Amino acid sequence: MPAAPSPARQRADARRNHARILAVAEREVAAHGAGASLERIARVAGVGSATVRRHFPTRRALLEAVSRTRIDALCARARELTDETANGRNARDALLEWLGEVVAYCAAARGLAPALALDGAEPETARAPHENACSSALEEAGAPLLRRATRAGAVAADVTMPDLITLIVGIALATEHHADPAARAHRLFGLAVAGLSPER
Known part of the structure; x- marks a missing residue:
């Protein structure tokens, strides 16, 4: 059974995911406004919808970050x-x-x-x-x-x-x-x- 990633590795991955999601969200909101699809943001960012929700629990949280x-x-x-x-x-x-x-x-x-x-x-x-x-x-x-x-x-x-x-x-x-x-x-x-x- 492979060892679980170290906490430091997990934090680095989370930071990269956050930055990638935010960069995609900025482009999507610029193109489609506040109603930009969270599912599309997740897909383009290469993460699951649950990952987007973990970083930005609500649409408001995402818009505030953008x-x-x-x-x-x-x-x-x-x-x-x-x-x-x-x-x-x-x-x-x-x-x-x-x-x-x-x-x-x-x-x-x-x-x-x-x-x-x-x-x-x-x-x-x-x-x-x-x-x-x-x-x-x-x-x-x-x-x-x-x-x-x-x-x-x-x-x-x-x-x-x-x-x-x-x-x-x-x-x-x-x-x-x-x-x-x-x-x-x-x-x-x-x-x-x-x-x-x-x-x-």
């Missing part, structure tokens, strides 16, 4: 713009620039808006819901920008960061199948911005 690099970049950008407002930049302009970049990412990267939109428990995990990590990360990163704009009187006091992320997700999902989703999303966001400022 979107992580973009989310990290947007969070870093929010911190840069917050620093700029501390050095005198107009707080409303900084907030709107960042939100515009989130809109652009969502319109260009299929799977990002659904990753932000998915919430609560999925059917297969109804007993163990978890927070939306992508949305939470953006809300936390953007909150200082919103606070500064609100304190400056440039944004209505009752506007919250979850409101703004939800608005962006709605725009991105509504324009996903438009002939020019980026342009349409940008236009709708511009229309929505007119309602952000408090009445004078």
